Structure formats: C-alpha cells, structure tokens
Amino acid sequence: MNKIYVWDLPTRLFHWTLLGLVVFQWASAEIGGDLMDYHLLTGYAIAALVVFRVAWGFAGNRYARFGNFLRGVGPTIEYARAMRAKTAPRYLGHNPLGGWMVLALLGTLAIQVTTGLFANDDVMTEGPLRHLVSDRASSLLTEVHGLVFNLLVALVALHVVAVYAHRIFKKEDLIRPMLTGYKQADDEDGEKQ
Numbered sequence: 001m002n003k004i005y006v007w008d009l010p011t012r013l014f015h016w017t018l019l020g021l022v023v024f025q026w027a028s029a030e031i032g033g034d035l036m037d038y039h040l041l042t043g044y045a046i047a048a049l050v051v052f053r054v055a056w057g058f059a060g061n062r063y064a065r066f067g068n069f070l071r072g073v074g075p076t077i078e079y080a081r082a083m084r085a086k087t088a089p090r091y092l093g094h095n096p097l098g099g100w101m102v103l104a105l106l107g108t109l110a111i112q113v114t115t116g117l118f119a120n121d122d123v124m125t126e127g128p129l130r131h132l133v134s135d136r137a138s139s140l141l142t143e144v145h146g147l148v149f150n151l152l153v154a155l156v157a158l159h160v161v162a163v164y165a166h167r168i169f170k171k172e173d174l175i176r177p178m179l180t181g182y183k184q185a186d187d188e189d190g191e192k193q
Helices: 009-031 035-059 073-084 096-118 135-169 175-180
Strands: 002-005 182-185
Touching (some): 009 135, 073 096, 096 135, 175 182
C-alpha cells in the first residue's frame, strides 16, 4: 500500500468551508433577527463556492474533475449491485454513487441559493432580487427555499451515513483523506492510477 494525493487543498477547503457555511445558514434562519443580514452574506459565499466547485470540476486535479467520477446510469447501477453483493471495487476518488451525490448536493445548493435571492420572511428580510417578482412568486420561492433546505439536510445525512458505512463495512477511512488530502491506495482500486 502507498499513499496517493487525492483531495487537493482547494477541494478540501471547499468541502469544510461549505459545511461550516451551511450550518451557519441553518442556525441563522432558526434564530433570525439581526443574523439574517449575515444569512444573506453567507448565501453569497455559498453561491461563490458552488460556482468555484463547478469550475474546479473541469479545471481541478484529477480526482476533483467530474470526468473522473461521473458515470452513466448503467455503471452506477452496476456499482450499486456490486456494493450490495459486497464485491464493489474501491475507488481512490468518488465511486459512481458518490459522484451522483456530488451532483445532487451541488444542484440542491444551486436551487437553494437561487430561491433565496427571491425569498422573503414576511417580516424584515428579503432576498436582493425579491423586487423582481410578484408577492405570490416570492412566497412560492420562499416555500421552495424551505423545502429544498430539508432535501439538502437529507442529502447531507445520507452523505454522512455513506462515509461511516465505508468505515464500518469496507474498513475505509474517508474522513482523514478529506483532512490531509492523502488516501491509502492498493492494487484493487477500481480506477486506474
């Protein structure tokens, strides 16, 4: 076994910064009041991170690139079946299901940011583009903003469960590599090195 540099610094900073910002978004929305000003600013930061990650998906290192981990439906189903049969290959980067999770999280965050731009809380906070839509449209987008946050929480929970399932069932630590950048590699990895 040898160590391979998988998660570059920009990818790791994106991951952990995004986590902190999403937690803050939840807390600030729950508490409200003066924190809503920061909620808006944090939303801009999340928008910038999503744009960065999409760009990094094309320009980043090998393991950050979408082309390295996005697979079609057939290979993804095949991987899921192999996982169920406990014969799934190990991947240094994202496995096919993990690749789809990346897209789901980025897409959900993009919807969350976009709806937040038009949302309002009917008290004192409005998204910066709220004035461009009708009251009815703003109310609808506000409702979607709340529902999509619940979807985001469910996806994050699934992501965390998958990370711990890898640790328990596959004896593969996925947290340390997201902190250090390095992952243990062996000859059975499912992707060419």
